[in-house]
Amino acid sequence: MGLIKLYAGRDGMDAHHLRVQLEQIGITAVVLGETLGSGRGDLPMTQETLPGVFVNKEDLKPALAFVRDYVSQQSAATRQDTPAWTCSGCGEQIEGQFDFCWQCETPRPNHER
Numbered sequence: 001m002g003l004i005k006l007y008a009g010r011d012g013m014d015a016h017h018l019r020v021q022l023e024q025i026g027i028t029a030v031v032l033g034e035t036l037g038s039g040r041g042d043l044p045m046t047q048e049t050l051p052g053v054f055v056n057k058e059d060l061k062p063a064l065a066f067v068r069d070y071v072s073q074q075s076a077a078t079r080q081d082t083p084a085w086t087c088s089g090c091g092e093q094i095e096g097q098f099d100f101c102w103q104c105e106t107p108r109p110n111h112e113r
């Protein structure tokens, strides 16, 4: 099964909070990346070092729809750390926590390197 990163949490609590909510609507989710904590003092805080919430590829669409609402409640606190980006596929403004467009699932442009 293929896991896809759905969301980058501000911290482990944020990531687990979302994971629990996804599981309540029947979407299996896992939190990966938080074990990097011990070395974090030397690392810049980037999307790669923050704990991420991953879902199965086939659950991406319903999970994105759910997280869009979740983020709109949280975005006041997170917007400054993760700038929004514009989807090259449909022109939608996407919150910075996402690696995929929630409309058409186009990946974030600078993610493909």
Ligand SMILES: [Zn+2]
Pocket (backbone or CB within 6 Å): 087, 088, 089, 090, 091, 092, 101, 102, 103, 104, 105, 106
């Ligand atoms: Zn799009």
